[in-house]
Amino acid sequence: MTAQSLEQLRRCTVAVDLGAARTRVYVRGSGLVVDEPSIAAVNTHTGSLIAVGSLAQQMSGRTPKHIRVVRPVSGGTVVDIDMAQRMLRVLVSDKIRKAWRRNPMLRVAVCLPHDAEPIAQRAAVETLTGIGARRVELVDILVAAAVGCGLPVEQPEATMIVMCGAASTQVAVLSLGSIVAAEKVLVGGDAIDYAVVQHLRSRHELMLPTQGLHPLHLALSADPAADGAEVRGRDVATGLSRTVMVSTSQVREAIHTPLTAVIDAIGRVLRGCPPDLVADLVEAGVMLAGGSAVLPGLDRMIADSTGMRVRIAENPDVCAVMGLGAMLEGRVQPLHLDPLGA
Numbered sequence: 308m309t310a311q312s313l314e315q316l317r318r319c320t321v322a323v324d325l326g327a328a329r330t331r332v333y334v335r336g337s338g339l340v341v342d343e344p345s346i347a348a349v350n351t352h353t354g355s356l357i358a359v360g361s362l363a364q365q366m367s368g369r370t371p372k373h374i375r376v377v378r379p380v381s382g383g384t385v386v387d388i389d390m391a392q393r394m395l396r397v398l399v400s401d402k403i404r405k406a407w408r409r410n411p412m413l414r415v416a417v418c419l420p421h422d423a424e425p426i427a428q429r430a431a432v433e434t435l436t437g438i439g440a441r442r443v444e445l446v447d448i449l450v451a452a453a454v455g456c457g458l459p460v461e462q463p464e465a466t467m468i469v470m471c472g473a474a475s476t477q478v479a480v481l482s483l484g485s486i487v488a489a490e491k492v493l494v495g496g497d498a499i500d501y502a503v504v505q506h507l508r509s510r511h512e513l514m515l516p517t518q519g520l521h522p523l524h525l526a527l528s529a530d531p532a533a534d535g536a537e538v539r540g541r542d543v544a545t546g547l548s549r550t551v552m553v554s555t556s557q558v559r560e561a562i563h564t565p566l567t568a569v570i571d572a573i574g575r576v577l578r579g580c581p582p583d584l585v586a587d588l589v590e591a592g593v594m595l596a597g598g599s600a601v602l603p604g605l606d607r608m609i610a611d612s613t614g615m616r617v618r619i620a621e622n623p624d625v626c627a628v629m630g631l632g633a634m635l636e637g638r639v640q641p642l643h644l645d646p647l648g649a
């Protein structure tokens with residue numbers, strides 16, 4: 308991050324993280340004002356918006372035919388600009404109206420997945436300008452999250468962040484405010500949940516409701532010797548409700564493949580780093596951020612396979628937007644490198 312780009316971010320009033328699972332909005336001077344699921348419910352007859360955020364999430368899987376629950380953000384990219392704008396307008400309505408009114412030249416900072424395609428960048432800019440932003444600054448989510456975790460990204464020392472989101476896991480090594488090496492794999496919390504759902508379907512012939520995944524996360528945190536968790540779902544053949552006991556070892560086996568993809572990505576990033584930075588990381592360790600960072604046992608698995616110390620950020624799910632917030636509040640100081648004048 309150059310001093311110039313930090314200067315541009317300082318002129319922003321609002322920071323937005325449009326995630327595949329959740330939308331977060333930070334307003335300068337007010338803090339985090341929105342943290343809601345990136346979901347909208349629409350009446351297909353009239354086209355009108357019925358609900359957004361948590362309320363729309365509650366409707367998911369329970370709607371009559373004329374109501375459709377949609378996700379305007381997929382894989383960290385806005386795929387339905389019109390719906391994303393309508394959702395954002397409702398989510399931020401009263402929270403940033405004041406900021407908007409006070410500042411008709413509103414500048415907004417948005418974090419995007421690492422190496423976002425130009426089309427994804429344009430979709431984010433169009434979404435925000437469509438709801439009133441005059442200028443949109445784009446920031447790599449890995450830089451924003453590293454700042455939000457409190458990592459010393461501006462220093463000449465390596466820091467490693469693993470951002471475990473819903474749609475993807477992104478890994479980076481940063482030094483002197485920039486990304487030295489990074490990787491993105493399209494495996495996140497959703498793929499891990501899907502692996503568990505598929506396992507239950509094939510092994511127990513059980514279809515799981517979305518809410519049923521929580522006991523499985525708890526089962527993972529239990530003692531491996533414990534029995535596991537009771538899970539209620541629908542029998543694939545009869546359609547009737549049924550309960551099965553799922554053991555911790557079965558859940559671990561089911562999520563082994565997606566987690567291996569994450570471990571492999573970390574390995575590739577380490578191999579792409581100069582040896583001096585890898586030596587720094589032995590001391591500094593790895594920081595886990597993103598909603599899936601709290602998946603029980605993930606930190607231990609990464610520590611075992613890399614031999615490095617692994618920490619989970621204090622509020623891992625909101626690191627990226629809080630990092631953007633820190634930049635617009637001016638809490639991130641660029642490192643001034645004095646030219647030697649040679």
Ligand SMILES: Nc1ncnc2c1ncn2[C@@H]1O[C@H](COP(=O)(O)OP(=O)(O)OP(=O)(O)O)[C@@H](O)[C@H]1O
Nearest residue numbers: 326327328329383472473474475496497597598599
């Ligand atoms: N307690 C928990 N245990 C395990 N997984 C969890 C827990 N809480 C949230 N998750 C997972 O975290 C993911 C959401 O993470 P996050 O809020 O970082 O997503 P996002 O920023 O919207 O996603 P992306 O960065 O991929 O766009 C979901 O897949 C969810 O299942």
